[in-house]
Amino acid sequence: MNSLFLHNLAEQIALLQSLQPLDGAVAQAGALATQSLRAGGKLMFCGNGGSAADSQHLAAELTGRFIKDRKPLAALALSTDSSALTCIGNDYSFDEVFARQLQGLGRAGDVLVAISTSGNSRNVIRAVEEARALGMSVIGLLGRDGGALRDLCDVAIVVPSQVTARIQESHILIGHTLCGLIEQQLGLV
Numbered sequence: 001m002n003s004l005f006l007h008n009l010a011e012q013i014a015l016l017q018s019l020q021p022l023d024g025a026v027a028q029a030g031a032l033a034t035q036s037l038r039a040g041g042k043l044m045f046c047g048n049g050g051s052a053a054d055s056q057h058l059a060a061e062l063t064g065r066f067i068k069d070r071k072p073l074a075a076l077a078l079s080t081d082s083s084a085l086t087c088i089g090n091d092y093s094f095d096e097v098f099a100r101q102l103q104g105l106g107r108a109g110d111v112l113v114a115i116s117t118s119g120n121s122r123n124v125i126r127a128v129e130e131a132r133a134l135g136m137s138v139i140g141l142l143g144r145d146g147g148a149l150r151d152l153c154d155v156a157i158v159v160p161s162q163v164t165a166r167i168q169e170s171h172i173l174i175g176h177t178l179c180g181l182i183e184q185q186l187g188l189v
């Protein structure tokens with residue numbers, strides 16, 4: 001196929017069609033997140049690069065608005081505070097940039113949404129380890145074979161592709177679905 005756009009489109013359509021078996025895991029993730037919010041918990045998102053952007057995008061759907069006007073929901077991204085990221089990265093290690101923020105902000109009953117297309121980013125793995133130690137639940141938005149994160153998450157949603165961009169495009173569909181499920185289940189839509 002000569003057109004890059006048509007190639008990418010065909011690749012993404014085929015990938016999206018293969019995601020139907022993830023329905024149960026997505027529903028489980030939605031229920032876990034809703035349960036936490038209902039009990040006064042919060043959702044914390046983290047990831048690198050494009051997944052850092054997805055983290056802030058999804059957190060803002062909840063604190064801001066998604067489908068309808070409704071009360072703000074407790075969500076934040078650990079990828080947005082340049083002072084925290086540079087201080088912790090510089091003084092400790094880049095592996096700790098999310099884990100240390102979690103230590104300060106996370107509470108038992110909160111939910112971490114860990115986003116990684118490889119499932120192997122060290123700083124995301126450290127965040128998940130810290131979340132578990134705090135008694136938080138963990139939802140993984142992962143790709144490829146799920147990497148090391150797959151077995152560390154309470155709910156692992158693994159997009160079965162080797163292409164980072166295609167995985168990210170699927171992640172945002174799944175992330176938007178999570179926001180929709182939360183709004184539905186909290187009776188906000």
Ligand SMILES: O=C(CO)[C@@H](O)[C@H](O)[C@H](O)[C@H](O)COP(=O)(O)O
Pocket residue numbers: 048049050051115116117118119120121124164165168
């Ligand atoms: O957005 C992209 C590629 O599409 C990149 O910025 C990508 O997110 C970065 O290379 C990340 O560092 C990859 O990390 P991960 O998904 O393997 O955890």
Ligand SMILES: [Zn+2]
Pocket residue numbers: 050164165168
């Ligand atoms: Zn990207």
